[in-house]
Each structure stands twice: as structure tokens, then as C-alpha cells.
Amino acid sequence: MIEVEDYHQRLLQEREDLRQQAESTSADRRPVELDQQSVGRLSRMDAMQVQAMAKASEQRRQNRLRKIDAALKRIEEDEFGYCVACGEEIAPKRLELDPTVPRCIDCAEA
Incomplete structure (x- = not known):
């Protein structure tokens, strides 16, 4: 038997952590200034690379937040722990690894 409240708290905490990370890295995703007087070409390229990596991280964060919200x-709806495809119970070890998984292993592989 899975302890839904434990997963609920775990998901809420992860969601809060992701939101805090997004807030703390928002400056890295801002547009890079093109003023060559204040920043050299290589420094600007470095800044653009940092910006691109920050945007990619934010996209992964948003995808994870969507999965967390769906699990919550x-x-x-009292459907947690059951496969959205076949309705069978998802293995507790699978949920322990990732409580956002919506499908049992059989349906996930299909």
C-alpha cells in the first residue's frame, strides 16, 4: 500500500524547490546586451551561452512542474498510484523513483 500523503508532501516540496530555483536564475535568462562598448565579443558570446543554458534549464523545470501538477x-482525484492507461496499480518502487509517473511499466513500454 502506498502512502499517498508522503508522496503529496514530497511533490509539494519539489514544486516549491523548482519555483525557488526558477526565481533565483531569472537574471541568467534575460536578453544579452549587444553594446560592444561595455562587453567584448567573447564575453557577449559567453553571456549568450549562459543565457541559452539557463533557458534550457528553465524549460526542463517547467516540464517537471507540469508533471508534478498532474500527479498532485x-x-x-484519488487516482494516484494507478496507471492512466490501463487502471492497474503502478509498482510502489516505480513511484518511489519518480512519483510523477502516470503509467505502469507495461503501458510505459508500449
Whole structure:
């Protein structure tokens, strides 16, 4: 039997952590200034690379937040721990690794 409240708290904490990370890295995603007087060409290229990596990290964060929100919704609807495709119970070890998984291993591989 899975302890839904434990997963609920874990998901809420991860969501809060991701939101804090997004807030703390927002400056890295800002547009890079093209003023060559204040920043040299190589420094600007470095800044653009940092910006691109920050945007990619933010995209991964947003994808994870969507998965967390979907899992929290399944908890609210008393559907957490059951495969959205076949309705069978998702293995507890699978949920322990990632509580956002919506499918059992059989349906995930299909």
C-alpha cells in the first residue's frame, strides 16, 4: 500500500524547490546586451551561452512542474498510484523513483 500523503508532501516540496530555483536564475535568462562598448565579443558570446543554458534549464523545470501538477491532481482525484492507461496499480518502487509517473511499466513500454 502506498502512502499517498508522503508522496503529496514530497511533490509539494519539489514544486516549491523548482519555483525557488526558477526565481533565483531569472537574471541568467534575460536578453544579452549587444553594446560592444561595455562587453567584448567573447564575453557577449559567453553571456549568450549562459543565457541559452539557463533557458534550457528553465524549460526542463517547467516540464517537471507540469508533471508534478498532474500527479498532485491525480492525488486530489484519488487516482494516484494507478496507471492512466490501463487502471492497474503502478509498482510502489516505480513511484518511489519518480512519483510523477502516470503509467505502469507495461503501458510505459508500449
